[in-house]
Amino acid sequence: MNVEFAEHNDVMVAFVLADQIDASSAGSFRDNILGKIEQGHKRIVLDLTKVDFIDSSGLGAIISALKHLGEEGELAICGVNEPVMSLFRLTRMNRIFNIFDTQEEAVAALGAKKAE
């Protein structure tokens, strides 16, 4: 899966370039994110601006990232389109994750957490 990574203010931003995260791409997506976590990045923003569909494998990959981050880590999500948000609501993921409208807001929020 094509994910573009960029670091802002000690926060790793993963910008998903595909329009779907499904069974065919969830595995590589998961490996990419977990790779960054294993490299020591503990604050991650997942930008889903381009994504208009996530199936349960894709959601499973995001959950997996959350679990790997553990209690010290932080995961935020931004740019969630309505179809994806409806799937988040459906699984209650919207209640677990910090969800922001824009990447800037998400980065600022995680950056602020670090400052605390």
Place this chain on the structure above:
Amino acid sequence: MLRELGCDPPTLERDIIRHARLSLGKRREECTERDYYLALSYALRDRMLERMLETEDRYLQADAKQLYYLSMEFLIGRSLGNNLINLGLFESCQEALTNLGVDLDEVREQEVDAGLGNGGLGRLAACFIDSMATMHMPGFGYGIHYEFGLFKQIFDNGWQKEKPDHWLDEWTPLELPRPDQACYIPVYGRIEEFIDHTGQKHPMWLDWNVIVGVPYDIPIVGYGGQTVNYLRLFAARPSTEFDISIFNAGDYFRALEQKIESEKISKILYPSDTFREGKELRLLQEYFLVACSLRDIIRRYVSKHDDFESLPGKVAIQLNDTHPALAVAELMRILVDEYAINWHQAFDLTRQSLGYTNHTLLPEALETWPVDLLEQILPRHMQIIYDINAFFLAEVEARWPGNPHRKSRMSLIQEAPDRLVRMAHLAIAGSHATNGVSTLHTELLKSSVVSDFYELWPERFSSKTNGITQRRWLLKANPELAELITQTIGSKWITDLDHLRELEPLSQDTGFQDAFLDIKRKNKQRLCALISETAWVEAIPDAMFDIHAKRIHEYKRQLLFLMSIVHEYLQIVDEGILPQFPKTFVFAGKAAPGYTVAKRLIKLINSVGQIINTDPKVKDMIKLVFVPDYRVSVAEKIIPAANVSEQISTAGKEASGTGNMKFALNGALTLGTLDGANIEIREEVGDDNIYIFGLTSSQINEYQRKRSYNPHRVYEQNPDLQRVLGALSSDRFCPHDPGLFQWLIPYLMDSNDQYFHLADFESYIQARQQMTREFTDTKKWAAKAILNIARIGRFSSDRTVREYARDIWGIRPVPPQM
């Protein structure tokens, strides 16, 4: 109101030609009748959509509360004729087509039935949406866009054989796909609990499969054409056309299989109306309907409201039987999981928004689903059902402290021998109103099947006697009688059936009687042509037409009707007693493919017919016909021709029936038991204008309680009965297949026949004899038939819908500003 499209004949003619060219790609000279049918349908659809948008704007402006009628079945039949009538465009279109050298009747015959239902329940739903549109009520049907409707019935050597009904091959272009409003529906998976930053636990639904629900809208035109609501049917599609990873790996067939797996949810209508199949696919269908509908309803609601406080004030959802009962759990899931509403508030909103209609007391039809199957398909919903059950049982405990038996009886979960979810209990506990569909049925519901619930919440129970739409069942099905009535009393009856009372004085008017009898004879001629074409029997229009048309089921007692026919046949051939006038006995109806006894009955009826119809001793005085493939369009030809309407179910078994109403509206006299709505029909038409026989439901209940029914004793005391059963079970009607009907005697006698065929035989024969005597007095019979029409107004579905709207839904008409 902005209307761009004209409705005069020249404009319609131009539009039909335009659609033939631009929608079908046909030159006028190439057009077949089917092409004209399609072009005309497109021209009408344009006009309906224009009015549908107007109607939506009107509802929006009024901020009107809306009713969503959730039903697994909508038996709408053909739409073109109904739409022409309700739009007021029948004559204009007739003229337009005549100018093109085309006959409208021939064009109408091109349409196939939309057979998206089994019988009464589905047809009721279709009548209701017609009534709501006619009365300008914001009410919409929500159902499934089945690819295959109810099977087509053919007879092979007298046995029913089923053929698939791929109605979409021929379906009208009336429906409007709405892919932009498709929704995702998850199924299967597991629940994992997560804790958020505040420490709150969240059950997350993971590892599901997703199905896409695509809505198709069918415009529903109210009479007068001013209000056009819609019926929204959901088709299942896979989330992506193919799973690309599987496809890329070269496994084309597995990818295709996955696509088919998703689509099969809306593939077929389950073909049984009174016993449940218990199949996983059926449960998936039920959930699919509920999930798609609620997603759509909530989407519409949140687009106009910031919170859910006013949900019950703006939305009413009616569950047509328990099939959509999962709506209770799904609405709770949406409110609690998706919108983070407090559980108790969510349950209050859910209850206030939902109403439930019970349609049957038959134990075999009461839905239950295994807990483990629900856990597998809908793990989150099963958790919610447990939560609701805990809350509900606390309510029971508060009312009856320390009564574990009561709790066990009322629980949403049956614990033994198998763990099952009781869908009727879920529907009652999760809604603010429960209704039966006739007075007797509601009383039996309250006193037997769910008596505990009635004790707990008596105020939530009510009766809403079923009804039928007179636009379909008189105005469209019997146009000549409709015209006679309109000429005589005006047209108000079309939207207010109580006006038929004005016909009462005419029951004694010779001129009116003659006109009525003349129309009846023409309708019989029409039916004779259908019988000749489909059953290859030559019936005569001067005969009495005695008709039993409905699903084949033991409780509806087609067998009892057959026994009486054989009795008359034996009187002719054994005793030489010919009837005073010719009679044609008509059966019509389908048996569920897996219902062995019902299929045997069909074979028996056809075999008896074959002997009777060819026996020279009968001298054509009686004919027995089984009209194949009973469906709405066939009913529209059968019912107007009837003299006698057989409504002979075992008392206490038929919830209401609506065939009884359709026949009476068309001037047939009911021969029936005190069952379902027959009781109320008798109250309306009067004892002198109906033939009632048989045990009452309380007498049957008493027999069953004391286990005192003994068919052998009845048999021994009645020589006529002995002769009839002797003939039926012998090889007399199956000379080439000896022993074929031997099952009949043990079936009726040794299993203590819970349908009481033998017990009712004698009184049935007596009632038939009285009826036969009275039929010989043509004038007197005509007067009775006219009084049936005049006094049947109460059974309009307009009245039923008004009662639901007033007592349960809380919706009001939003008529156009004139």
